[in-house]
Amino acid sequence: MTDVNASPRYVVSTHTRASQITATAAVAIFVVLVFLPFFAGRGLIQDMFFILTMLVLAQFWNLLAGYGGMVSIGQQAFVGMGAYAMFGGVILAGMDPIPAILLGGIAALIVAIPTAFFAFRLQGPYFAIGTWVIAEVMRLVMAQVQALGGGTGTSLPRAATREMWATEWIAELFDVRNSAARDILTYWLALALAAATIAATYALLRSKRGLALSAVRDNPEAAKSVGVDAGRMKWFVFLTSAFGTGLAGALIYVQKARVSPDAAFSVTDWTAYVLFIVIIGGIGTIEGPIVGVIIFFLLQSLLADYGSWYLFTLGIIGIVVMLFAPRGIWGLITDKTGIQLFPVRRRLSGGKLDTIKN
C-alpha cells in the first residue's frame, strides 16, 4: 500500500546562489592566474608567489585553529622541516628541487607525529607554547647539521637550480632568463598548491569528516556522544596541516634558494604573519584567509618603509580585530550581507518544508 500523502523527497544541500557564482568566478580567476606570466612582469609574479604561499600557510593554520580548535604557534617547525628536507634531497641525494618539494611535505608529516605526541599532552594555551618549544628544538637541531650548513645555513647548488625541471622549457616559451623562468615555475606551483588547498579544505568541510570536525570544535563531549572519535580527528587535522605546511615551506625555499635555521624556523615569518592573516580576515572560514592575505599584502606594501612600526601596527590591528570583530573582516561582511562564498552549512529543503512555505 502506498501513502497517498507521500511528500516529495527532502534534500540536504550546501549550495547557495553565491556559491555557484563563486565556483564560476573561481575557475575564471584560476585561468587568468595561470596565464598571468604571459602579460605580467617579474615583480608581480614574485608578489603573487608570496601572496599564494602565505595563503596556503594561512589556510592550513586556519584548518588547525579555526576548525580543529588547536591554536599552534609552532607552524614554523613544518615550514623549516619542509625546507630542510628539500635541501637535503637536493644536496645530499642529488634530487631535482621540484620532486624534492614532496620530500619536504613528507618530512613535515613525519616530524609531526612525535610533535603531536608531545603537544597533545598539553591543553589549550599550553599546547600553543608547547608547539613553539618543539619548533625551537627543531631549529636548534638543524643548526647542528653541518652537512646542511649548520647555524649559518646553505644555498641550493647552482647546477641544481639551473637544471631544475621545466625551467629550460619555460625560459624558451617566455624568452626570459633562467632565473625569471624559475620564478614563473615556482609561481605556477604555488598557484596549484593554493588552489588544491582551498578545494581540498572545502571538500573536507562539506564531507562527513568536516561535520565531525565542526562538532568536535563546538562541543567535544556532545560530539563524542554521537560517535565522533575526537582524538582521531585531532590527529588527522594536525598531520594534514603539517603536510601542507611542509609542502609550502619546501616550495618557498625552492624560490628563495637559500636556507638558514633562523629564517626557516622564524616564528614571526611563518606563524605570526599567518596568525594575523587569519585573524584579520576571519578565522574559521575559507574566505577569511583569502581576505586576510590581501589586506596583509596591502599593509606590507604600504608600511614597507617604516621598519618595525609595520610589525607593531600589525600586532595592534590583530588585538583590535580580536576584541571588536573576533570573526574578522569576513565575519563583518557575512553579518551585513549574509553572503557565504564557500557555504558549509547544510540546509534542508524539499518535502513538507516546501509545502509549509507555500
Add this chain to the structure above:
Amino acid sequence: MIWVDTIVQGILLGGLYALFAAGLSLVFGIMRLVNLAHGDFIVMAAYLILVLVTLLGLSPFLAAAIAAPAMYLTGWLLQKHLLNRTLGTDILPPLLVTFGLSIALQNALLEGFSADSQRLPTGAISTASIDLGIVNVGVLPLLTFGSAVAVIVGLNQLFYRTELGRAFRATSDDATTASLMGIRPSNIFAKAMAIAMLVVTLAALYLGMRSNFDPSIGPARLIYAFQAVIIGGLGSLWGTLAGGIIIGLSQTIGAAINPEWQILAGHVAFLLVLLVRPRGLFPRAVD
C-alpha cells in the same frame, strides 16, 4: 670539582628562571590566562630600569624599586581594560591578544631602543663571590636565587594567609560564586596581573644585571618560564621553583658538554618530563 661547580651554577640559574616563571604561574593559576607577552614585559621592565639608571644615575636596585609601582599600574590597567575582555571559555582571544601584544611590544622596544644589546651597570656586585669551601659562588646569582625563594614564600603567604589570597583562590575556583560573595572578579584579576608585574620587575632587574638584553629576547624568556611552570606542575609555586632549577641545571650541564647545546638541553629536559609526567612533577590544579 668542575662538575660540582656546574651543578651549583645550574641551580642558581634556576632561581632566575623561577623568577621568570612565578608571574606566569600566578596569572595562570588565578585566571587561566597564559600571557604570551610575559617575556616581553620582562624585557620592557629591564629597559625601564635601564632608563631610570641612565637618566637619574641611580643604582639598579633603587631604579627597580621606582619601576615596580609603574609596572604594577601597567599590569592593573592592562588586565582591567584589555585582557579581562578576552577571558571566557574560548582560548583563542587571550592567546591572540597577548601574542599581538608581544609582537607590538617587541617592535616598539626595537624602535625606541634599537637592536643593540644593553646591560644594567652593576658595580662591584657582579664580580663579588663567596668562597663556600668546595666552590666559589657569585654574590649576584646567590642573591637572584634568594630572591626567587623569597618571592615564592611571599606569594604562598599571600595566597594562604591573607584576605586577598582567599579572594584569589575563591575566584580561581569559581568566579561566579565568588562574585556572589561580594568579590569582583575583574578587580581580582587586575590585582593578580599587577602583582605578577612586580615579580616581572624583579626578574628584569636580575636579568639585566646578569646578562645582556635586547628587544628580541622576550619570547625565549617566556619559553623558559613556561617550561619551568609545566615541569613543576600547574598551580604549584614550589613546583615552579623546582622546574626552574631543572631547566637551569640542564642548560648548564648541556653547555658544559658543548656550548651549542645549552638551550637544546633545557628543551630536551622539558620534553622528557612531559613524556614521563605529563602533568608535571608536583601537579595541584586539575587543568
